Amino acid sequence: MNEPDLNLLVALDVLLAEKSVAAAARRLRLSASAMSRTLSRLRETTGDPLLVRAGRNMVLTPYAEALRERAQDAVLEARAVLRPASPALDIASHRQVFTLRANDGFVEAFGPTLIAEAAKIAPGVVLRFAPKPEKTDKPLREGRVCLEIGVPGEMGPEIRMQMLFRDRFVGAVRRAHPLARQETVSIEQYTLWGHVIASRRGHAAGPVDESLAEAGLSRNIAAIVPGFPAALAVARKTDYIALVPASFLLNPAVDDTLHVFALPVKTAPITISQMWHPRMEADPAHRWLRQFVRESCRQLMMGETRQAYPDE
CATH class of the missing domain: 1.10.10.10 (Winged helix-like DNA-binding domain superfamily/Winged helix DNA-binding domain)
Incomplete structure (x- = not known):
């Protein structure tokens, strides 16, 4: 044979x-x-x-x-x-590169804390953040990525998923903006100014526009950029209002240059999850990674925003 x-x-x-x-x-x-x-x-x-x-x-x-x-x-x-049989995981001496696929906003807001904490707990562990140009489960299925982080897209039914935290949209303007002097921003004030929108696909309308439409109002979309960092950069140099997730403003450099305010309309919360392929479900090192990312993100969100997110 x-x-x-x-x-x-x-x-x-x-x-x-x-x-x-x-x-x-x-x-x-x-x-x-x-x-x-x-x-x-x-x-x-x-x-x-x-x-x-x-x-x-x-x-x-x-x-x-x-x-x-x-x-x-x-x-x-x-x-x-x-793969060689491994003894019980000793994370303090473990050596491995973990690839996490996330957008720029997550990396800027959470990356520094995750990297610093991992260095203390597991100095042999390297966190490699990979770009996320589109939502797809292909990198997970092909084993090129350990964790996919973000809002779940069209993932296969076999992909495992766990909520990290719930986020919400807020408005952001430059410190010298007239709205920065307001305790609260009314819906009329919000629609009076131009807006810069972050959309990877170039879409202008979103959940805020749906809520405004219910009130018989609309906003002036003055610019569309591919991501939240670019939206905030535009807001720093103009009188436009940027719409960003609250978690993105955990970055101190962002918070020091901008005034952040609650939206005058309601939008649905944003669920940020971590996703992985089921073949990694029982891997001790991958289990540690999932728990580490989950606890680090939630502690940072609760510590910085003073807002507890329900455990699911």
Whole structure:
């Protein structure tokens, strides 16, 4: 009986994920010609072309599409089986790089505290914050990310999820803004000024506009920027009002330059969660990471805002 070469399984997983011989070669640190030869062997082994050219790009065959998740699961399971058995976790001497995928606002507000506390508890642990250009569970499924942090998007049904805290939107203006002299901002004052909106997809309307519409009012959207840091930068230099999550203002540098006020309209709370793939559920180091992130975030939110968030 001819046993298949199981080394091909790793190459198959990467090829199906990247849909490109060149990209797969870079990820596996192989030459393009070596990767092409591996693809030829995979085609011979499976009896299917797997990747075929469509214009300038390569696309998966129907058989390859059906194999993609199975190949990924098989590789992850094989790695778990071959991982050395570890004794009880001693986090103080543990060495590992954990990758957390989060937006800029979370990294600026919570990153310094998480990094500082991790250095005290586990000096061998490195927290690597990766950018989050879109909401997707692909990095979790492919094992490239340990935790996804933010508002849950279109995650697969298998993805585990735990609430970190509840956030809320607030208004922010520069210190010299006329609204900074008001104890409270009325809905009429709020709609009198121009607004800068943070939207990765360029959308202008949001929950605030829905609440204003119920009162028969609207606001003047003067600018749209891709993220909250940019919105606050605009607010510092203009008389525009920025709308940001309260947690983003935990950054002292932000708080010193801006006046923050409660919105004159109600908006639904924002649930910030951490998400992970179920294969990491029982991993001792990953369990520690989840508990560490959860407790650190909640303590920071309660300590800085003096507002307790319900435990779920």
